[in-house]
Every structure is written in C-alpha cells, then in structure tokens.
Amino acid sequence: MLTAWETSLQRVSRERIDQPLILHGLRGMGKTVLLAEFRRRALKRNWLVAKAEASIGSKLRDLLGESLYEPLLEISRPSAGKRALQALKTALSFKASYDMTGAWSFGVDLSDSTGGGADTGDLNTDIRLVIRDVSAAAGEDNVGLAVLIDEAQDLSTEDLTTLCAVAHEAVQSGWPVLIALAGLPSLPQILAEAKSYAERFRYMQITSLDEAAAIDALQDPAAEEGVDWEPYALAAAVEGAGRYPFFLQQIGHETWEAAPKSPITVADVEVGIARGSAALDNGFFRVRWDRATPGERNYLRAMKLAGNATIASSEVASSLGKKAAQVSTVRDRLISKGLIYAPEHGLLAYTVPGMAAFIDRQTLE
C-alpha cells in the first residue's frame, strides 16, 4: 500500500497521473493509520494535502472546502504565482458556495487574478474547478494535490459520483492530483454503483497482518524500551489477537501493563488477553451493540450462524421465521449504521472481526 502510494507520488511529479487508490477493510484493520501515513509522505514531498473524514450526512462540498483551507494558506504567500492566486480566488468562490457566513481571508490581493466561478451550485462543476485550480497551483511548484477521504462509504451517491467523475477527468487531463479513499468493505461496491469509471480505480483490501508483521507490531515498541518477549509469549499474543491490528494493540497494551519485568512471559500474555478481550467487549464491541435496537440485535444474532464468514440474507430471514422482504428494513438500517455490509448481492457479513463470538458472550437482552 505504502509502496503504491510512493510510486504514485513519484509518477505525478513526472506528469503521469495515477487512478485513485481505494483502501477497504473491516473495522480496526489500520485504514486510518495508513491514510495518515499517506498524508505524512505527501507532506514530506511538499505536496498540498486535503484530508477529510466523512460521516453519514456529511457533504463532499463542505468536507473538501474545509480540508483545503490549510493547504491554501500554505500557497497564499506574497510570492504566490499566477496559478496560486487563481486557486485562491476559485477556492474563495467555492467556500461561498456552501458557507454564506464566514469568508476566508488569505491576505493577498486577488482583484486582478483570474479564477472564481466555483459557486454555480452544480456540484460537479464546482468541485471540478476547485480541484483543477488548486492542483494547478501545486503543479506550479512541481508538486501535486493529495485528496484523502476516510470513511468514504458514508458519502452520498451523488458525492461519490462526482468524486469519480472528477478523478476521471484529472487522469484524462493530467492534473497533478492523487485521490485516496478509505472505507468499509462495502466501499468498492458502492463506488461501482456510483459511476462506471470506478472500475479503473486501484482497490486494496486491508486485511489482518501476516505473522511476521504481527510479531513486529508487538516486539518493536517493547524493544524500544529495552524489553524482550519470550518466543512462546509472542506467539500466544499474536494468536490471541487473531493478527488484527486493533486487537494486537489492545492485547499488547494490557500485556505490557501486566508484565512485571523483561522478558514478557506466557503468564503475562494470559493476563493481557483476558484484560484486552474484556476491554474490547466493553469498548469496541459494546459501542456497536449498544447502537443496535432490539430488533436489529435479533438480526445480528441470526447472522451469527455463519460465524465470521458471510451468510445469505435469505437464510437470515428464514432463521428469523420471516420472509426476506419483512426484514429488509432492519438489514438496511444495520448496513447504514456500518455494523454489517453486503460483500456481494444477497450476502451479508459483519464489519467487525470477532463479532459472532462477542454476540455469543452476550446473555439474551
């Protein structure tokens, strides 16, 4: 993933624009951490970076506008080139398109510059103009504009369609823009439904770590403090966490707290797993469970039949003694709450690893 991003950053500098990168995976797999690393690497090359996190009901117009403010401040120097001034003027009009109250001030005189017009109210036109002009300003400095959006599955279809179309045009026209979206496993399908260009995007599934990476994730931070792990203790912690980044983090933390001295032992890991799992139950899983209504919990329980794998929605319905159409509203609500997703048409799975086992631990409520 990081290599793909680095390569793309280099390619854009040579005026070869890459397709958007789409990171998708279950909760707690490390997508946000990756996106933050993308940002860091782009900034290191002096790129302009707009990073936003979507949530249900948020609008691309506002997200993009607000996330552009910082990079725009960056280019609003007294020595700003022609394209930078144009970008600022266009961005000001874009800001006015969603926020009538507060105007940005960049402290530069824009009266003689070209630009503006990103306030037509037509989403596609406005986003296209602002991306075109801000990326041109970046290009003037021989860098590019990175647009990073987390939780992208929560964007509306209209917003995603617009993003796809603008990404397509950026590639076609050679604007120095790189887009990366991160989201739940449902994201590829949502994009596919939004616009046909999405089939050209580069999709990367973020899965649990391999054995070596999981071991490193536990060993390296300890080694930095001069603490060792007994080999069996490491293996037990990796297995206890199922190699999921978030679980490794929790179990690693609790084991660290429980260990009286170096090296960390199997006995320390046993305490760490017990406390880490309890912390996951009371946090990670609990917040999701609490968000579900009793009817939705029944549905989640019925899905448990499949363990962590996928199950046909028709099978869930029949195990609830209902017809598929009778429970489709519950299913759709669970999808929009981000608790489950449809890996393929007619199939369902949990968005968090280990959900089935958690449900098993719940007494009937």
Ligand SMILES: Nc1ncnc2c1ncn2[C@@H]1O[C@H](COP(=O)(O)OP(=O)(O)OP(=O)(O)O)[C@@H](O)[C@H]1O
């Ligand atoms: N490669 C990694 N090695 C070790 N730990 C990691 C790695 N990637 C992420 N983590 C840890 O796992 C946890 C979850 O990561 P992150 O928040 O990025 O997941 P996410 O995929 O964005 O989850 P969500 O869908 O819930 O937003 C974090 O606490 C992070 O520190």
Ligand SMILES: [Mg+2]
């Ligand atoms: Mg995240």
